[in-house]
Amino acid sequence: MGGEQKSLRVGIAGLGTVGGGLLNLLADQPEAGDGRLKVTAVSARDRTRKREADISAYAWFDDPCELAASPDIDVFVELIGGSDGPAKRAVEIALGRGTHVVTANKALLAVHGAALAALSEKTAAALLYEAAVGGGMPIVKALKESLAGTHVVAVSGILNGTCNFLLTEMEASGRSFEDVLADAQRRGFAEADPTTDVSGTDAAHKICILGAIAFSAAPDFAKATIEGVDTVTLLDIRMAGKLGYKIKLLAKAERVGESVRVHVHPALLPVAHPLAQIGGALNAAMVDAEPVGRLTFIGRGAGAGPTAAAVAADLIDLVYDAHRPVFGRPVKALKQRGSVGAAEQGRYYVRLLVHDRPGVIAAVSNELGRAGVSIESFLQDPGEAGADVPIVLTTRPGPRQALNAAVDAIAGLEVTAAAPRVIPIEDGAGAPRNWS
Ligand code: HSE
Numbered sequence: 035m036g037g038e039q040k041s042l043r044v045g046i047a048g049l050g051t052v053g054g055g056l057l058n059l060l061a062d063q064p065e066a067g068d069g070r071l072k073v074t075a076v077s078a079r080d081r082t083r084k085r086e087a088d089i090s091a092y093a094w095f096d097d098p099c100e101l102a103a104s105p106d107i108d109v110f111v112e113l114i115g116g117s118d119g120p121a122k123r124a125v126e127i128a129l130g131r132g133t134h135v136v137t138a139n140k141a142l143l144a145v146h147g148a149a150l151a152a153l154s155e156k157t158a159a160a161l162l163y164e165a166a167v168g169g170g171m172p173i174v175k176a177l178k179e180s181l182a183g184t185h186v187v188a189v190s191g192i193l194n195g196t197c198n199f200l201l202t203e204m205e206a207s208g209r210s211f212e213d214v215l216a217d218a219q220r221r222g223f224a225e226a227d228p229t230t231d232v233s234g235t236d237a238a239h240k241i242c243i244l245g246a247i248a249f250s251a252a253p254d255f256a257k258a259t260i261e262g263v264d265t266v267t268l269l270d271i272r273m274a275g276k277l278g279y280k281i282k283l284l285a286k287a288e289r290v291g292e293s294v295r296v297h298v299h300p301a302l303l304p305v306a307h308p309l310a311q312i313g314g315a316l317n318a319a320m321v322d323a324e325p326v327g328r329l330t331f332i333g334r335g336a337g338a339g340p341t342a343a344a345v346a347a348d349l350i351d352l353v354y355d356a357h358r359p360v361f362g363r364p365v366k367a368l369k370q371r372g373s374v375g376a377a378e379q380g381r382y383y384v385r386l387l388v389h390d391r392p393g394v395i396a397a398v399s400n401e402l403g404r405a406g407v408s409i410e411s412f413l414q415d416p417g418e419a420g421a422d423v424p425i426v427l428t429t430r431p432g433p434r435q436a437l438n439a440a441v442d443a444i445a446g447l448e449v450t451a452a453a454p455r456v457i458p459i460e461d462g463a464g465a466p467r468n469w470s
Contacts, residue, residue: 041072042353043106047098047124048113049078049085052138052165055338056111056345057087066346067353077101102128109134109352111345117141125150125161132157136348138165138341144239148252148368151360160357162348167240168193170340171333173319175347177247178362184323186248188288190460193240195315195335196224196231197263197283202313205271205280211264223315234262234298237285242296244319245287246361249294251371253361261299270385270455273426274302276413279383280310284460293374300457302383302428307462378434381410381459386425386444387452390417394449398425401447405440407432422451428459 046053053076060071075093077100095101102110102124110128112135114121121139128135130153137143143150143163154161164174168191177189192198196218203214215232218224230236238260246253263283274281279302287296303310308330312318317335322328334340351357361368388394395414402409408430417423429437441454 039070041070042067042349043072043074043108044111044349045075045077045095045101045104045107045109046073046111046113047077047095047101048111048115049076049083049087049089050113051338052341052345053078053111053113054085054087055342056113057089059339059342059346061087063346067350070353071346071349075101075104075107098124099127102133103131107133109136109349111135111349112137112139112142113345115139115141117145122146126153129153129157129159129161132159134160134162134352136162136165136345136352138163138345140166140236140239140243144242144253144255147243147246147361148365151252152365154360155365160352161360162351162357163243164348165341165344167243168317168319168331168333169195169335169337170343171317171319171331171335172344172347173244173331174247176329176331177244177321178358181321181323181326181329182358182362184326186289186321186323188286188322189241189244189248189319190284190286190309190322191237191241191244191317191319192282192309192312193285193317193319193335194231194234194237194283195317196228197234197237198312198317199223199315200232200263201266201271201281201283204266204268205275208268210268211266232262232264234260234283234285237283238296238298241285241287241298245294245296246368248287248321249289249369249371250361250363250367251294251369252365254294254296258296258298260297263300266300267455269424270383270457273385273413273415273424274383274457276415277302277383277411277426277428278305279303279459280305280307281457282309282312284309286460290374292369292371294371295374295377297377301460302457303460304462307460309462377458379431380434381431381461382429382434382437383457383459384427384429384437384441385455385457386450387422388425389449389451390420390423391449395425397447397449398444401443402427402440405436405443407437407440
């Protein structure tokens with residue numbers, strides 16, 4: 035395209051929240067991309083569905099793959115979703131024939147990113163995806179472009195707004211996960227089928243992508259360790275609060291020697307931790323990188339306007355022919371970094387439910403001592419005399435294996451009333467020094 039003043043002919047597949055938002059945004063901002071973005075064709079499941087945007091001026095395709103194959107578009111915008119099926123087929127068709135692709139599809143990139151990046155390079159078609167991670171929060175280009183001169187140590191984030199909303203509501207209202215989820219579904223804040231969100235899968239897709247860019251490695255979704263918010267109880271939120279922590283769904287990609295660890299799980303964050311302060315449906319990403327130190331991005335991770343703005347930013351890059359390799363470096367330069375499993379070392383929160391009778395604490399601490407687990411703090415909720423009571427403790431840094439052995443032994447004690455709950459503590463230490 036270069037310096038020619040040609041318009042970029044845009045074909046959009048998927049006219050849901052984001053697709054509709056993109057049509058509105060481009061209609062509201064005709065000067066975007068120097069006025070050189072022209073939607074020419076669209077595809078969606080149902081042509082007759084009532085829509086806010088008038089689509090009568092665009093060529094209609096029932097099949098997104100046919101739109102992707104059309105010689106009359108310069109860029110295929112994929113807003114269908116899903117790691118496989120029509121989204122993948124259509125993106126492969128577009129890239130295969132040298133048509134640029136802009137997508138918001140995190141699942142597709144996390145699972146098939148390396149193969150799609152190779153295809154993009156083969157045909158010199160761009161594959162851009164700012165909207166796939168953090169919606170309107172600009173983290174993809176920040177890592178790929180603005181931070182390309184840094185050495186990233188870790189990327190941590192709150193990357194699923196639904197989960198963060200549910201945890202925030204549980205804490206604020208004192209209601210159970212099930213109650214808060216049902217309410218959020220009624221009010222349209224959670225999907226009718228919330229599985230991908232609450233299971234941690236959506237956040238894992240996103241952190242796999244950020245990890246790939248940050249560490250110049252192909253995304254490796256199969257190796258991510260994932261636990262969602264569906265296991266978080268109000269009791270743990272309350273007890274963590276008494277100890278000065280918030281429970282958040284933490285998504286993290288970090289260097290471990292020559293490998294990368296990608297994990298998503300509930301974690302206790304000290305209230306002063308930058309990510310502990312992110313409430314409601316907001317997203318946040320915290321990048322620790324030398325020599326810049328710690329950077330925190332906060333923004334709207336979903337919604338028509340913010341996500342459409344991220345798609346539009348990618349389209350504008352294409353207007354000016356400004357784009358990098360898919361994961362920041364050419365595929366052949368991506369490192370073969372193995373992925374490693376869950377952290378084996380750290381500080382942990384342990385919550386027990388025990389019968390309220392003399393000698394219980396001695397029995398519990400005896401098992402911890404035997405396994406070599408050092409207790410950092412200990413708190414018993416007074417509860418009601420005679421009822422089972424929660425005991426929570428936090429550990430000094432130590433091996434998870436030793437803690438597991440102690441917890442297994444405690445679970446088998448006659449005084450234990452329910453399975454113990456262990457949650458890692460993320461203290462936010464380890465920020466790289468700021469070089470001057
Ligand atoms: N469902 C996601 C969330 C937004 O709740 O954050 C799109 O990835």
